[in-house]
Amino acid sequence: MTSSVRSTVRALFQAAVDQVKRDGLVPAIPDSIPVERPKRPEHGDYATNVALALAKSAGKQPRALAEMIVERLRAAGGADLAEVSVAGPGFINLRLSDGFWQRRLLDILAADGRWGQGEPRQSPRILVEYLSANPTGPLHFAHGRHAAVGDSLTRLLRFAGYDVLREYYINDAGNQVAMLALSVWARYMEAAKGEDWTGVIVPEVAFPEGGYRGDYIRELGLELLDHEAGRFVGADPPADMEPIKQFAISRCMDMIRNTLVKFDVTFDVWQSERALHDSGEVSSTLAALEQAGFIDRRDNAVWLKTTVLWGDDKDRVVQKSDGLPTYLLADIAYHRKKIERGFDELCDIWGADHHGHVPRMQAALKALGHDPNRLSVLLIQMVSLLRDGKPVAMGKREGEFITLDEVIDEIGRDATRFFYLMRRHDTPLEFDLELAKRQSMDNPVYYAQYAHARCASLLRRATELEAPRLPPTAELFARLNLPEEIALLRRLSDFPDFVDDAAAAREPHRLVSFIGDLAGEFQSYYTRLQKVHGDSVLPQERQRVGNWRETWDWQKTAARLHWVEAIRQVLETALGLLGVSAPAVMKRIGGEGEEAS
């Protein structure tokens, strides 16, 4: 099982601080000692500012107090404590022994590819709702960011031990899908025009104002005509649009689902908005809001008193004067149901343009007697597509957007997912298609995958050379004593804490930096081992002469192979959390850049 070095260190600090308190030197101590990894290696492996925080209440100089803590830290001792010191205004820096870090490799290998995984935790149970794109057409490139962030976030949360459900809310009720049906019907009529349908002259109909104009609508119109012949032909849309609507929605959802399969994004539950209406949950929610006393009836409409509940600037309509519920009411019903289903935290991922919706939903939860903070909303900023630094021309007319399918087809799933996750979700993203496609060192996806492939390659070569594989032991790992090797061991050891932090912050994009750092450190080591240390993991060709098998240090090689395997596993795990593959071999696609020489 995964262990956290940080909590081990925290316990050391805690014990020393407890002792200081028992000795009557400070009045009170914090529940949890803050422990951080200093940016600068000179500051040791871990540091705490606890003396700075306690100095005032203890009436002591921070450095003096730090010295007292350090004294007790040293007394408690332990062979793993290589160095403890007071620095700067009163930080306590702590360095662990090489042996400690070398032994972590035993833990990492024992985790058997699951290093970093958190202990399962009972709470909070989290429902992550994301994407929830309207079933009115294919996913476009901006949806890709939602899909990538939501999917990686849920992978990360699950890996960190949370109980998570992934849900897609299908907006299959209301105006948008009504317009979808009308648009499809109009295209159907267009296709039927001029044909002889049992003697009926097919009239020309105008395409609806604000209708969906994508080519897929035309195709759906044709398909409808194939299946249903002249059933819906007429000057006006049929009184019962339901069959057309259902047909169109189901086709659009097929398109969306197919794209998601290609993108390797999975949902556990597909919740239909319409089902909430049909089951009466929407109307019962209105009743509940009214019973709670937060409903106003005026101007023929029904209002939720969000101004009273949550300091909104105006109340919001939940039922229109035509008697139909608004989207807001259905959404409130949906969130109410989520809580009733037993989720502690509702994590929604919305487009940043919906941010005005957040306080209203929180107001509604409050009205229903729930803690508004159980809803957390991640707002995703917009994506702009670039090609070689220039914006991709997008048609002004509706329907001419670049689809997610097109992006994936052009640059591949790995690069697409990686690029969507390179930035924090609340900052706008510039997505450069040419850069993502480029198979060179300025492309961070290939850089990371290349590092993994190099590890795999080394392990492959080791097998070809029949390098002896020795069982992992602390004695064997004592051979990993280069500064670069210890540094990599630190980073691998840090992975569980890193996962924990990224999950707690709901920030999957942090994995991108972790991967970049880990890959970079390994690539650097790989070259430096040879250039600076004049060494290599495996005997190279020029060294394989004479009785090389007898003279080569196979112990060190065996230790390094374990270490390389650990690096490979963590890279694979971290890439997996992003939904990016970890190839054992990098193959060049296309031979365009070949030199003519």
Added chain:
RNA sequence: GCGCCCGUAGCUCAAUUGGAUAGAGCAUCGGCCUUCGAAGCCGAGGGCUGGGGGUUCGAUUCCCUCCGGGCGCGCCA
């Protein structure tokens, strides 16, 4: 006008939830292939963190105020 988000190297972005000398990648310049994968490595230059004030041992981070950008402010979803 009101509300939310964002201003960090030439460009794109980090910065461990208030920590120590603000870091990467790209771009620019200069080095490294008698092959464990050069899709790589090493080095250099580049900053008043938009401006100003405040809170404290300490601010890119928190508060106020300007400046500049994005997005909202429907009986649409």
